[in-house]
Each structure stands twice: as structure tokens, then as C-alpha cells.
Amino acid sequence: MTHDTRIDAAAPQRAGARAWGALAVLMLPVLLVSIDITALNFALPEIARSLQPTASQQLWIVDAYSLVLATLLVAMGNLGDRVGRRRLLLIGATGFAAASALAAFAPTAELLIAARAAIGLFGATLMPATLALLRTIFLDRRQRRLAVAIWATAFSVGSAAGPIVGGVLLAHFHWGSIFLIAVPVLVPLLVLGPLLVDESRDPAPGPIDPVGILLSMLALGGLAAGVKELASHGLDPLGVALVAVAAVAGWLFVRRMRRVAAPMLDVGLFRVPQFGGALLVNLLSVIALTGFLFFVTQHLQLVEGMEVLDAALVLVPGVLVMIASGLLVVRVVRRVDPGIAVVVxxxxxxxxxxxxxxxGEDVSVAGIATAFALLGLGIGAAEAISNDLVLTAVPPAKAGAASALSETAYEFGAVLGTTLLGGMLTAVYRATLVVPAGTDAAMADAARETLGGAVAVGEGAGAAGERLVEAARTAFDHGVIATSIAGALLMLLAMVTAWRTLRGTGD
Incomplete structure (x- = not known):
């Protein structure tokens, strides 16, 4: 029996209108952070034309945010437990808005990457605080499950809606507008947060552990950066070294957490099947979602030739299905075992x-819309249930650290979705691209970098350009097929994990 189950059974307290108002306020940073992960997908072609990044820089523009965020989540979750989760949330919101404004007007790819990293720094203060605050606001198990489902749905929907929001903005404004939306979204949080959300913290946090914080950052940051490096460049020395550093730091971190009197993270939780299994399902689900969005948004624009807004609208049905799935699964698990609901x-x-x-190459726009709706059906349910199960496996005082782990899984999923699946797509694209004979060398080099590069140089270049673009689109679709097979295997692994670890976790 979990800690919170005993507490709820002894003294259940049902939340009132103020608590649900607090949930509405806490959803604002959730939506914003998750939108920020994927809103760039539709903007990448325009950013490529404006800033002319290399293929590696293009991946860094997408991943810098998630890499930094994932590196700092555990440290920031622990910090929120100590200094106050609401305080850290408000500080992070202010910094997030300021860094987003800098990104909106970045004149070079390098400065955009730096601004994205700064957004990730402040984003790391937002997410653990929001989920941890829900743990202290909603003490009744059923109310909390609904609140967490709404929170998780907002997170998943934000990721899925990011390209739609980006598409609408890009149809009317400069690409920098996708970052400027942070300012009006976060202002209500800064105004209403102090009024509706009570401060909470760990009542007995123990001393600050700078060594543990540093080791957690080295482990998470090294792993994320190493995986990205290996996916982009193969088995190069830098990638191997980063993964090795991450492994050593992770081992030292676990060893330290087992020995200190007041650990920042109870590593014994990973021996609880519900906790570890829910985290893994969370991770695999987000990899599948962000990887899907990475290549489908490019396919709709660069292969199907759709305008950005029209391409964004293709994803709307899937977003609606994801919302319905995340909310309805709360009712389903009152009668059906949560693990079985997630598997289905x-x-x-x-x-x-x-x-x-x-x-494969014969997929239609309607087929993509249908596939995304099916994907959203499963991701919506999996995210809602897995986040609730992670949270209920720990005592309330450690909600921030547990929330940080849940968000770490999410952000690593976002990184791996674009890095692994995106890297696989790029590798297959380059391996199968057959540049037509007689193509200008500069055009050929641009086409070998990305599909966007091929379309940019091929448009208006006559018959030779048309042949190059057609060859690039064919190679891209080959990459989509390989990536889809990998995505299917990830979903199969998630199903097996849920079946083995999440059954029997209901009320």
C-alpha cells in the first residue's frame, strides 16, 4: 500500500472551488512548456531559410531546450521541496518569459540555440513545481487522479498542439512569434498564482547536497548529450565519452543516495514496480509522440506541399482524441485495472x-490524420495514468522529487524522440538519397543535409531542381518507414512494461 493511500484513507479532504482554480492556473505553465517542445516543428523550414543552420544546428535548435531542462529537473524539483514550490514556480515563470523574448529576436542559429537553452533552464523550475503542488492541493485520491489526468492531458495536448499553434502563428507572423506567446500566457500565472496557490515545501528537507545535485546533472546531462551525439555522428569518441561520464556519475549518485542520511532522491523507489514501470511507460510514450510529430510535420509541408496552417489543421482530430482519452480514462480505471487500460x-x-x-510512400493526408488520432488515443491514456501512479508511490513531502523524475522521463522522451527517431530518419534519408546526375555540387550538398535544404535549393531551379526535390522526398519517405517501425517497437515495449508492472494498481 502506498504512502498517500494511507493518508487519504485516514483523513480524506475533498478540494473546493479554490483548488480547482489553482489547477487552472497551474495548467498555464504546463501548456506553455509542452507547446514549446514541439512548436518549432512547423517553424523549422522557415528558420532554416532565415538563419541557414546546418543539420546539426537544426537538431540543437530543437533539442537545446529539452537537454537543459532534462539535466536540471531533479535538481530543481529538490530545490522546490526546500525553498518553496510556489516561489520557484513564479521565479521560473518570469525567467521563462524573458528568455522566450530573446529567442524570438535571435539573429543567428547560435544565439537561438543559446536562448533555447536559457528557456530550458527556467522551464526546469516550472514543471516539477506544478505537479508537486497538485499532490498537496488534492488530498482525495479520486479528485487527485482527475486533477493529475487534466494536468497530464494538458502536457500531452500541449505537445501535440504545439505544431498547430506554430502553424497558426507562422501563417500570419514571423517565426519568432512562437516564442513570444510565453509572455501573455505567463502573466495570469504571475498575477493569480499567489492568490490561488498556497506555498508548500518539504517540512524536513535535511541539508542541501551540492555533490548529489552535481552528480545528478552530470548523469542526466551527459546521457542526453551523449545519446544525441551518437545519434548524429555514430560511435565517435565524444559521444562514447559523454555516455561513460553519465554512467559513472549515475552510479556515484545512486551510491551516494543510499548512504546519506537525508537523500534528495529515494532510489529505493525504483524497486517498486509501479514507480519504475510508470516512469518507463511515460518515457516511451513521449518518445513516440515527439518522434511522430518531428517527421510528420515535415512530411506534410515538404512532401505533400501543404501550407503551414493547412498542415497544422491535419493534427487537430488527434489532439481532440488525446484530450478525450486523457480525461475519460479516469472514469475507465474506476472499473478497469489501470495497467490493462494503459495496455489497451x-x-x-x-x-x-x-x-x-x-x-509507406502511399500514405495520404487522411491516413496521417487517422494515425495521429490512434496515437493520441494511447498516449492520452498512458500519460494520465502513469503520472498519477508515479505521484501516488511517494509520500507527500517528497512530491517535488517524484514529480521531477516524472518530468525528467518526459523531457528525456522529448530529447530521444527527436534525437533517436529524428537521427534515424536523417541517417536513412542520407543513405538512400540518390542525387540525380548532373546536379550542381552546391545543390547536392544542401540536399544531403536535410529535406528542407533540398526543397529550398530545388525550388525555382528548373527541371534539375525538380528531379532533386523528388529524389529527396523519396529518400525522406524511406526514412519515415524505418522510423515508423522503430516507433511500433517502442509502443510494443511500453505495452509489455505496463502489463508487467502496472496491473493491480487501482483503488
């Missing part, structure tokens, strides 16, 4: 990737 939902996500792999 992820089966739909497996079918989505299988559908793309089977159709």
Missing part, C-alpha cells in the same frame, strides 16, 4: 505506427 490504449498507438510503416 497503447495498442492503438502501436497500430498508428504500424499503419504508417505499412503504407
Amino acid at each position: 490504449g497503447l495498442g492503438a498507438s502501436l497500430a498508428a505506427y504500424g499503419m504508417l510503416a505499412a503504407l
Whole structure:
């Protein structure tokens, strides 16, 4: 029996209108941070034309935010437990808005990457605080499950809606507008947060552990950066070294957490199947979601030739399905075992990737919309249940650290979705691209970098340009097929994990 179950059973307290108002306020940073992860997907072609990044820089523009955020989440979650979760949330919101404004007007790819990293720094203060505050606001198990489901749905929907928001903005404004939306979204949080959200912290946090914080940052940051390096450049010395540093730092961190009197993270929680299994399901689900969005948004624009707004609208049905799935699963698990509900939902996500792999180059716009709806059905349910199970596996005082781990899994999923699946797509694209004979050398080099580069140099270049663009689109679709097979295998692994670890975790 989990800690919170005993507390709720002894003294259940049902939340009132103020608590639900606090939830509405706390959803603002959730939506913003998750939108920020994927809103760039539709903007990448325009950013490529404006700033002319290399293929590596393009991946860094996407990943710098998530890399920094993932590196700092555990440290910031622990800091929030100590200094106050609401205080850290408000500080982070202010910094997030300021860094977003800098990104909106970045004149070079390098400065945009730096601004994205700064956004990640402040984003790391937001997410653990919001989920941890829900743990202290909603003490009744059923109310909390609904609140966490709404929170998780907002997170998943924000990621899925990011390209839609980006598409709408890009249809009317400069690409920098996708960052400026942070300012009006966060102002209500800064105004209403102190009024509706009570401060909370760990009542007995123990001394600050700078060594543990540093080791956690080295482990998480080294792993994220190492995986990205290996995905981009193969087995190069830098990538191997980064992963090795991460492994050593992780081992030292676990060893230290087992020995100190007041650990910042109770590593014994990973021996609880519910906790570890929910984290893994969370991670795999987000990899599948962000990887799907990474290549589908490019396919709609650069292969199908759709305008950015029209391409964004293709994803709307899937977003609606994801919202419905995340909320309805709360009712379903009152009668159905949570683990079984997650397995069934992820089966739909497996079918989505299988559908793309089977159709290959023949996939239609309607087929993409259908596949995304199936994906959203499973991801919505999996995220809602897995976040609730992570949170209920720990005592309330450690909610910040547990929330940070849940968000770490999410952000690593975002990084791995673009890094692993995106890197696989790029590798297959380059390996299968057949540059037509007689193509100008400069055009050929641009085409070998990215599909966006091929379209940019091929448009208006006559018959030779058309042949190059067609060859690049064919190679890209080959990459989509390979990536879809990988996505299907990830969903299968998530289903097996849920079946083995999450059954029997209901009320």
C-alpha cells in the first residue's frame, strides 16, 4: 500500500472551488512548456531559410531546450521541496518569459540555440513545481487522479498542439512569434498564482547536497548529450565519452543516495514496480509522440506541399482524441485495472505506427490524420495514468522529487524522440538519397543535409531542381518507414512494461 493511500484513507479532504482554480492556473505553465517542445516543428523550414543552420544546428535548435531542462529537473524539483514550490514556480515563470523574448529576436542559429537553452533552464523550475503542488492541493485520491489526468492531458495536448499553434502563428507572423506567446500566457500565472496557490515545501528537507545535485546533472546531462551525439555522428569518441561520464556519475549518485542520511532522491523507489514501470511507460510514450510529430510535420509541408496552417489543421482530430482519452480514462480505471487500460490504449498507438510503416510512400493526408488520432488515443491514456501512479508511490513531502523524475522521463522522451527517431530518419534519408546526375555540387550538398535544404535549393531551379526535390522526398519517405517501425517497437515495449508492472494498481 502506498504512502498517500494511507493518508487519504485516514483523513480524506475533498478540494473546493479554490483548488480547482489553482489547477487552472497551474495548467498555464504546463501548456506553455509542452507547446514549446514541439512548436518549432512547423517553424523549422522557415528558420532554416532565415538563419541557414546546418543539420546539426537544426537538431540543437530543437533539442537545446529539452537537454537543459532534462539535466536540471531533479535538481530543481529538490530545490522546490526546500525553498518553496510556489516561489520557484513564479521565479521560473518570469525567467521563462524573458528568455522566450530573446529567442524570438535571435539573429543567428547560435544565439537561438543559446536562448533555447536559457528557456530550458527556467522551464526546469516550472514543471516539477506544478505537479508537486497538485499532490498537496488534492488530498482525495479520486479528485487527485482527475486533477493529475487534466494536468497530464494538458502536457500531452500541449505537445501535440504545439505544431498547430506554430502553424497558426507562422501563417500570419514571423517565426519568432512562437516564442513570444510565453509572455501573455505567463502573466495570469504571475498575477493569480499567489492568490490561488498556497506555498508548500518539504517540512524536513535535511541539508542541501551540492555533490548529489552535481552528480545528478552530470548523469542526466551527459546521457542526453551523449545519446544525441551518437545519434548524429555514430560511435565517435565524444559521444562514447559523454555516455561513460553519465554512467559513472549515475552510479556515484545512486551510491551516494543510499548512504546519506537525508537523500534528495529515494532510489529505493525504483524497486517498486509501479514507480519504475510508470516512469518507463511515460518515457516511451513521449518518445513516440515527439518522434511522430518531428517527421510528420515535415512530411506534410515538404512532401505533400501543404501550407503551414493547412498542415497544422491535419493534427487537430488527434489532439481532440488525446484530450478525450486523457480525461475519460479516469472514469475507465474506476472499473478497469489501470495497467490493462494503459495496455489497451497503447495498442492503438502501436497500430498508428504500424499503419504508417505499412503504407509507406502511399500514405495520404487522411491516413496521417487517422494515425495521429490512434496515437493520441494511447498516449492520452498512458500519460494520465502513469503520472498519477508515479505521484501516488511517494509520500507527500517528497512530491517535488517524484514529480521531477516524472518530468525528467518526459523531457528525456522529448530529447530521444527527436534525437533517436529524428537521427534515424536523417541517417536513412542520407543513405538512400540518390542525387540525380548532373546536379550542381552546391545543390547536392544542401540536399544531403536535410529535406528542407533540398526543397529550398530545388525550388525555382528548373527541371534539375525538380528531379532533386523528388529524389529527396523519396529518400525522406524511406526514412519515415524505418522510423515508423522503430516507433511500433517502442509502443510494443511500453505495452509489455505496463502489463508487467502496472496491473493491480487501482483503488
